[in-house]
Amino acid sequence: MNDDSDIKELLGRALEDEPPMRIDRGEVFRQGRKRLRRRRMLEAGGVVAGVMVIAVGAITLTGPRHDDLPAADQPEPAPTLLVTPETTALPSVAPPPVPTEQQALDMTVALTEFLPEEMALEPMPGSDDAGFRATDGVYQLAADVVGPEAEGSLHIAVAPAKIDDQTDCVVFAEDYQECQLVGTETEPVAVATEEFDNGEQRYVVFVARSDGTTVNAVITNLSERQRVAGEWPSMEAPMLSQTAFAQLAMLSGLTYYY
Amino acid sequence: MQDRDAEFGEFLDSRAAIMRRTAYLLCGGDWHRAEDLVQTTLTKIYVAWPRIRRDGSVDAYSRKIMVRAAIDESRRAYRRRESVVGDLPEIPTASGTGVEDSVDVQRALAQLPAGQRAVVVLRYWEDLSVTETAQALGKSEGTIKSQASKGLAALRRLLTDDKARAEES
Numbered sequence: 018m019n020d021d022s023d024i025k026e027l028l029g030r031a032l033e034d035e036p037p038m039r040i041d042r043g044e045v046f047r048q049g050r051k052r053l054r055r056r057r058m059l060e061a062g063g064v065v066a067g068v069m070v071i072a073v074g075a076i077t078l079t080g081p082r083h084d085d086l087p088a089a090d091q092p093e094p095a096p097t098l099l100v101t102p103e104t105t106a107l108p109s110v111a112p113p114p115v116p117t118e119q120q121a122l123d124m125t126v127a128l129t130e131f132l133p134e135e136m137a138l139e140p141m142p143g144s145d146d147a148g149f150r151a152t153d154g155v156y157q158l159a160a161d162v163v164g165p166e167a168e169g170s171l172h173i174a175v176a177p178a179k180i181d182d183q184t185d186c187v188v189f190a191e192d193y194q195e196c197q198l199v200g201t202e203t204e205p206v207a208v209a210t211e212e213f214d215n216g217e218q219r220y221v222v223f224v225a226r227s228d229g230t231t232v233n234a235v236i237t238n239l240s241e242r243q244r245v246a247g248e249w250p251s252m253e254a255p256m257l258s259q260t261a262f263a264q265l266a267m268l269s270g271l272t273y274y275y
Numbered sequence: 276m277q278d279r280d281a282e283f284g285e286f287l288d289s290r291a292a293i294m295r296r297t298a299y300l301l302c303g304g305d306w307h308r309a310e311d312l313v314q315t316t317l318t319k320i321y322v323a324w325p326r327i328r329r330d331g332s333v334d335a336y337s338r339k340i341m342v343r344a345a346i347d348e349s350r351r352a353y354r355r356r357e358s359v360v361g362d363l364p365e366i367p368t369a370s371g372t373g374v375e376d377s378v379d380v381q382r383a384l385a386q387l388p389a390g391q392r393a394v395v396v397l398r399y400w401e402d403l404s405v406t407e408t409a410q411a412l413g414k415s416e417g418t419i420k421s422q423a424s425k426g427l428a429a430l431r432r433l434l435t436d437d438k439a440r441a442e443e444s
Binding site: 021024025027028029030031032035036038039040041042044045046048049050052053214216243248249250251252253 | 427
């Protein structure tokens, strides 16, 4: 093995004891059709994941259920989110406090302390801010998360709960391939997963907490930087596990009512 | 659906064995994992079939899916192994026959980091260019050149070490 031309022959030697093929052709078709049905259900529901779009389901990251606000006062949707607010919200018992920049900063600090040391928040392309912003009735964060071997994006909305909010998988309808309730019986967190043909995988969490806060968040294994550059995810799954992501949704630092 | 199934079935029948060989090398020498990897990759190809066939990107897409799944799986397997045993399991080493050569190469491949192994397999087994390898792995061309060079050097060193040990014993 004195030059690179020998390498192919060398690699071929590793294959000399090749056994008979045991790939289950029928299972490939079954699994493929199953995934395809899910994909079509998603499309039929009108929530189509495009290149620049994140489907969040019935709960939005951009001020969910502010149906009572005049249209002009509703928060602008984030550019990467397709939102489908379908529910008819009941008014909350008392008007929630107006979000403040100070609390947005505190939430950013709490989030940064929670994330693993190697995960850094970075502004998305076209933005100069990777922290929480105080908007109309909701604290929002949209940032890329960058680690040594992977990237992703993170969207979080912290809002006051409405009286009909409850934590369950129903909020995700059929748009997500898996949903489960994790955490404790008294304080569960709904966690759903969605996969796309380009290798992108998203975890979505929703919780209506007993402290009167709802947290809705999405983490993906594809950063906005990668999406804009036309790149593929560098890891199969988002940088936080589903369990860790559910813990994030329960962070005491992400509390709407101070 | 029938067209999709017929076309995809034809692709599966013609490419599964080739994909399994590449997957085997990407896994560092494990036929069972290689078959799981190919099955997962084929399922994803089935879903995306009309688009990737229209784009003429079936092979590129399947490589991307498979190589990234292999790297992720290797990292997970490494973490599992690291938490159970401190070292890689020993494989008996000897040189001289075809089977023994095969074991040597498997052993050497298995010791390469997953990303480096993927670069070597794509560059030298799949005969991809630096540019194509970079696209498949989502890395820069500079990184691919560097990883290919390091991967080949490591393979040579590992095989030389094995041979030396075999001669000593």
